[in-house]
Amino acid sequence: MKKLLQVLYIRGQKSSERNEKKITSFRVQIGNGRSVFCPSSHGFKPMWTSFAISLVCIFGVSLCYAETVWEKQQKASQDIGEKQESAEAAPNVTTSTSPIVLNEITIPSQYGSIIETHEGTNGKLIVHIQDAHANYEAQKNIAGIIESLIKNNNLNLILKEGGISNRNYSYLRFWASLGKRKQKADELLKEGVLRGEEYLNIASDYPMSFQGIEDKNMYEEQINTLWEMDKFKDIALEYVNKLTVAADTLKLKIYNADLLEMDKAKKDYESEILGLTAYYKSLNNIIQKKNIDVAKFTEFSNLIKINELEQKIGITKMLNGKLNDEEKKLYDEYQSALKKLNVNNLFKEELLLENKIHEAISENDDQKALHRVSAALSIMDKMLKVKLVPEEYNYFLDNKKDFDPQVLADFLKKKSVELNLGLDVSDNYYVISDNMSTIEKFYSTAGERDRIFVRKSEERMEKDNVKIAALIAGGFHTPALTNILADEGYSYVVISPRVTTKTDDKLYRSSLKTGWVPALK
Incomplete structure (x- = not known):
């Protein structure tokens, strides 16, 4: 009978601080029960009849917030990015202190899109890839993005949220064929055990x-x-949901027609019935009707302008290049607007813009108060589900008084009595108030981690003497990371992987809790 050779256990162990090299060992189990302990540098290369990997996953999981909202924003970013690419809207940088010219960073559209670039002064470039953990499609596309950067931009160093070591799976290349490695790595990727960059590390021969x-x-x-x-x-979510139902019922009695129209559009947008452009057009209709000054919302105004120019010129004509002189002028204006559009800043404006419109179209204090209650409940729901985006967290920090659950419940109860509605508003607000400090701690810690990310990235880049690195972290971190990187003089490129499928929340949370993953047969 053939001996069955199987890798049962892979363990990474650091050596002394002096050489800082990882020593990785394999325990190879032979079919007759004899165990052979082989260092990864050993010259013995076994015959493979099966390949199985077990991983100790104490670290290696990214804390990615706002998966659902991030995915919605990412889809919008993808659409805008494709328009910018088709209009040749990449910034035309001719001189740069970066190791490479920023517009030399290009990503195949099937993998993702570049949503922001910044030219720094220190001669170093960070390519920030937004993570969507436990989403197979996103992780596969992250692998594609990194592969493209390796091939075209000499990328070698990958900096990772969710880890502390320099763990590297390159040693597995010695023990299995490329085809077998790809097969097993893909299985682990689907299960949420591996991330995109780890998959590529196993399923390729790139340094x-x-x-x-x-x-x-x-x-x-x-x-x-x-x-x-x-x-x-x-x-807590059950209680927030009850209050939300009560608030939605009160809106039918308290809101005016414009507020109801805007509220419906917002719900359709969040449930993806409306896309970003359609939602923004609905907001613009209200803005025009009520003559609201939104001049300071430059990205919103720019996107509306882009949409209007598309309508005037016609997409078919733009694609075919069959434009008359007047249309060519409009097309030049269209290209200029696309070049200026910053998707990250667009999303930063969104909540502030909505509040500005609400304030302008509200006719009395009850309407304004109900909007604040509804906004607080929506953000509480996302906080509990770990689906908050940075703009919403900033709103929470700036308006903490609006998040007192007892105040929210008292307002809804009072209005229910006044309007004789008999709404179900219980006094179980303590399930929120007693735990608010824990919720706040979770999000405040995320902000503290951002500076650590940049500091440790800088240390490793200095150690390796490299001028370019990829930094993979959740989209929640993007605004703070880019601000810190800019302050420190770094050039950066922000890339969103293409995502068309929902993240499995159960798989994500399961991957966080998993400390041991059984061997795959």
Whole structure:
């Protein structure tokens, strides 16, 4: 009988700080029960009849917030990015202190899109790839993005949220064929065990270096806070949902026609019945009707202008290039507007713009108060589900008084009595108030981690003497990371992987809790 050779256990272990090399060992189990312990540098190369991997996953999981909202925004970013690409709207940078010219960074559209670039002064470039953990499509596209950067831009160093070590799976290349590695790595990717960059590390022969950029204590603190939130999340969400139903019922009695129209459009937008452009057009209709000054919302105004120019010129004519002189002038204006559009800043404006419109079209204090209550409940729901985007977290920080659950319940109860509605508004607000500090701690820790990410990235880039690196972290971190990078003089490119499928929340949370993954047969 043939001996069955199977890798049962893979363990990464750091050597002394002096050489800082990872020593990885394999325990190879032979079919007759004899165990052979083989260092990865050993010259023995076995005959493969099966290939199985078990991973100890104490670290290596990205805390990615706002998966659903991020995916919605990413789809909009993808659409805009494709328009910019088709209009040749990439910035035309001719001189740069970056290791490469920024517009030399290009990503195949099937993998994702570039949504923001910045030219710094220190001669170093960070390519920030937004993560969507436990989403197979996104992770596969992240692998494609990194492969493109390796081939075209000499990328070697990958900096990772959710880790502290320089763990590298390149040693597995010695033990299995490329085809077998691709097959098993793909299985692990689908199960949420591997991330895109780890998949590529196993399923290719590219030279790759890795560095986890977490502080172990802070990362574990945030993970533990997440588990604390899980203890009360369901009952808290049930209470928030009851208050939301009450608020929605009151809107029918308290809101005017414009507020109801805007509220419906917002719900359709969040449930993806309306796309970004359609939603923004609905907002613009209200703005025009009520003559609201939105001049300071430059990205919104720019997107509306782009849409209007598309309508005037016609997409078919633009694609075919059959334009008359007047249309060519409009097309030049269209290209200029696309070049200026910053998708990240567009989303930063969104909540502020909505509040500006609400304030302008509200006719009395009850309408304004009900909007604040509804906004607070919506954000509470996302906080508990760990689906908050940075703009919403900033709104929470700026308006904490509006998030007192007792005040919210008292307002809804009072209006229910006044309007003789008999709404179900219980006094179980303590499920929120007693746990608000835990919720706040989870999100505040995320902000503290951002500076650690940049510091540890800088340390590893200095150590390796490289001028370009990829930094993979969740989209929640993007605004703070880009601000810090710009302040530190870095050039950066922000890339969103293409995502058309929903993230499996259960798989994501399961991957966070998993400390041991059984071998795949």
